[in-house]
Amino acid sequence: MSSTHDHVANDEPSLEVAPRREVSPPVQFVTPEGEVTALGEQHGIDLDLARQLYRHMSLARRLDQEALALQRQGELGLWLQCWGQEAAQVGSILALRESDYVFPSYREHAAALVRGISPTELLSQWRGATHAGWDPTSRNLHFYSLVLGTQTLHATGYAMGAVLDGGEHVVAAYFGDGAASQGDVSEAFNWAAARDLPVLFICQNNQWAISTPTSLQYRTPVHERAAGFGLRSFHVDGNDALAVHAVTAQAADIVRRGQGPALVEAVTFRMAGHSTSDDPTKYRTAEEFAAWEARDPLTRLRTLLEHRDTEPSWFSALSAEADELGVEVRRACRAIEAPKLDDLFDHAYAHPHSLVDVERLTHREFVDSLEVAG
Amino acid sequence: MTSLDATPTAGATPPGTKTTTMTLGKALNAGLRRAMQDDDHVVLLGEDVGALGGVFRITEGLQDEFGAQRVVDAPLAESAIVGAAIGLALRGYRPVCEIQFDGFIYPAFDQIVSQLAKMRARSGGRVTLPVVIRVPVGGGIGAVEHHSESNEAYFAHTAGLRVVSCADPGDSYRLIRAAIASDDPVIFYEPKRRYWDKGPVDLDAAPASLDRARVLREGRDVTLVAHGPTVKTALAAAEAATEDGFSVGVVDLRTISPLDMDTLMRCAETTGRMVVVHEASTFLGIGAEIAAAITEACFHVLEAPVLRVGSYNLPYPPAKVEDDFLPDVDRVLDAVDRALKF
Numbered sequence A: 001m002s003s004t005h006d007h008v009a010n011d012e013p014s015l016e017v018a019p020r021r022e023v024s025p026p027v028q029f030v031t032p033e034g035e036v037t038a039l040g041e042q043h044g045i046d047l048d049l050a051r052q053l054y055r056h057m058s059l060a061r062r063l064d065q066e067a068l069a070l071q072r073q074g075e076l077g078l079w080l081q082c083w084g085q086e087a088a089q090v091g092s093i094l095a096l097r098e099s100d101y102v103f104p105s106y107r108e109h110a111a112a113l114v115r116g117i118s119p120t121e122l123l124s125q126w127r128g129a130t131h132a133g134w135d136p137t138s139r140n141l142h143f144y145s146l147v148l149g150t151q152t153l154h155a156t157g158y159a160m161g162a163v164l165d166g167g168e169h170v171v172a173a174y175f176g177d178g179a180a181s182q183g184d185v186s187e188a189f190n191w192a193a194a195r196d197l198p199v200l201f202i203c204q205n206n207q208w209a210i211s212t213p214t215s216l217q218y219r220t221p222v223h224e225r226a227a228g229f230g231l232r233s234f235h236v237d238g239n240d241a242l243a244v245h246a247v248t249a250q251a252a253d254i255v256r257r258g259q260g261p262a263l264v265e266a267v268t269f270r271m272a273g274h275s276t277s278d279d280p281t282k283y284r285t286a287e288e289f290a291a292w293e294a295r296d297p298l299t300r301l302r303t304l305l306e307h308r309d310t311e312p313s314w315f316s317a318l319s320a321e322a323d324e325l326g327v328e329v330r331r332a333c334r335a336i337e338a339p340k341l342d343d344l345f346d347h348a349y350a351h352p353h354s355l356v357d358v359e360r361l362t363h364r365e366f367v368d369s370l371e372v373a374g
Numbered sequence B: 001m002t003s004l005d006a007t008p009t010a011g012a013t014p015p016g017t018k019t020t021t022m023t024l025g026k027a028l029n030a031g032l033r034r035a036m037q038d039d040d041h042v043v044l045l046g047e048d049v050g051a052l053g054g055v056f057r058i059t060e061g062l063q064d065e066f067g068a069q070r071v072v073d074a075p076l077a078e079s080a081i082v083g084a085a086i087g088l089a090l091r092g093y094r095p096v097c098e099i100q101f102d103g104f105i106y107p108a109f110d111q112i113v114s115q116l117a118k119m120r121a122r123s124g125g126r127v128t129l130p131v132v133i134r135v136p137v138g139g140g141i142g143a144v145e146h147h148s149e150s151n152e153a154y155f156a157h158t159a160g161l162r163v164v165s166c167a168d169p170g171d172s173y174r175l176i177r178a179a180i181a182s183d184d185p186v187i188f189y190e191p192k193r194r195y196w197d198k199g200p201v202d203l204d205a206a207p208a209s210l211d212r213a214r215v216l217r218e219g220r221d222v223t224l225v226a227h228g229p230t231v232k233t234a235l236a237a238a239e240a241a242t243e244d245g246f247s248v249g250v251v252d253l254r255t256i257s258p259l260d261m262d263t264l265m266r267c268a269e270t271t272g273r274m275v276v277v278h279e280a281s282t283f284l285g286i287g288a289e290i291a292a293a294i295t296e297a298c299f300h301v302l303e304a305p306v307l308r309v310g311s312y313n314l315p316y317p318p319a320k321v322e323d324d325f326l327p328d329v330d331r332v333l334d335a336v337d338r339a340l341k342f
């Protein structure tokens, strides 16, 4: 922990609670250069898993690049890139069971792809055709939450329901370093911990919340804060997919066994601007970007796989698969149709609502009158 | 009603020596800068307001000029921003908060409605909270969910808050300075789809009063009442109506709380017909209040009921359909026709 606040300096006995001083470095299995660490050797490197992770991450990166291009061409209104965070997302979601219900934030495209969300479903929100791209129950993946931190409380309540239902459960919630400052997130930590609820909080610390660096966001890292709330806490190199997978699996196991909530802080980097509307050169340096580029999650895994005898043909087959995905993303995006305002009147309430009925009629009459007027 | 505002209520202020053309966003930036130069107790708080200058660049350059102590990048928590602003105000400062988008003000709802709005009354007038909460508001920019809402009615319904809505560059410059100078808390709405509209700004102009509407266009047949982003829509509709031979006036409310009832009544008496236009849904919106108040105050002069044009009672829809959702010139003209046919 930071020692900028030194405790009692004179000889008086300190009456203060002992500060936590130990720093838990992030768990790492594979270095940025693709070497396996001692901890990685000890845990064991599963090459099949590594290939599976690499495949999902490569596909996610391709989708992300295509979506960026589509936004620049005016086909999408906005896009928030997951570039750089593929390991944090793929590593964590692959460590969960498909039956584990997950609440993403809004940048979890790589995680969504793993859960089988199609390009059409993923892009329709960013093309301005819907507020929620997919049916959340069909893949146990809730749709995106844009109001920061709110989904952590939804996960807490969902976990309460799971407990009422009985059985073993993990309910996961993704959020960012910035969102962690919202009261909702602290409230979720607290409630989940107080009642031993089966929630797995996954914080992708990508260093920036738009232009605000974590240094202005908080003094104590999120994984330490979570521990203070009584959560089991993990800290992992978020660009190391194998480490993220192992850490998430261990955390999920604790949660599943009913030993209370846990948190995984995955340290990563938002390589792109916050969104396609953002200009990151206004607030961060090229050096910082370069330092993180050298820690790219895909490069590291590829180097490892190449060193461990994965055939070049495997990589070329994957790159062909990514090309196909690219074609599909472009096709799917352009085919997304705008809804009709008329249809939206049907979805605001479960039961008939007289005001909505009147307004639907008013709207239809107005549209008809324009057509008559031609 | 007495007003300390000496400038004419009509749109054009007499050109001062420092009249320049700038966008509405730049005019707000200039207004904030001027307020910070004039009073070193003015401090800005918000998400990304520092180095970035805010996502709409309204605070651009201000951190360089006034330092990170006075232009504060807040942790990402709206309740914290408003709650801390209250504390700063208790300590004698004049905080100006930026809420990044309309739809993100709700985490601060308690701090605004139960704390900021009520503290003065609770204290019997002993406590003064000169806090401004700037909110980029409304739709029309093709944004994703929570970035296009019009929530002025929630706050106008809360006693203790003033609610201001600016519409063009010159007036925005005057209104933001008035809001900062006000000893009451002000919710200050900025029409985000008009941020890039250009217009004359008189940098010498006095701050506006916070209880006077502007008659932007006199009319004989119908008065359109609008605020913020729909002022431009109303002006365009009024212009279009002249082609059909009707004389349509336009009032820019500027302040929603309080409403300038004198000006509204005078216009109702002149035209006998009034149409209120806003982006928020009509149900329990500002238009409903104006219709009721005008009906109560001058029923005898009305030739038609006061009509409302707003959006539907639905959550703000996805961007692809917002053009059908927001009131546009056609919908305003349709209401003008209906008013004329009564």
Ligand SMILES: Cc1ncc(C[n+]2csc(CCOP(=O)(O)OP(=O)(O)O)c2C)c(N)n1
Pocket (backbone or CB within 6 Å): A107, A146, A147, A148, A175, A176, A177, A178, A179, A180, A206, A208, A209, A210, A270, A274, B047, B076, B078, B100, B104, B107
């Ligand atoms: C309650 C709320 N306030 C403000 C915003 C605007 N906003 C969107 S994303 C963002 C930064 C989020 O940063 P972080 O949580 O670190 O996630 P990242 O975008 O880096 O993935 C902000 C301020 C919002 N969406 N919700």
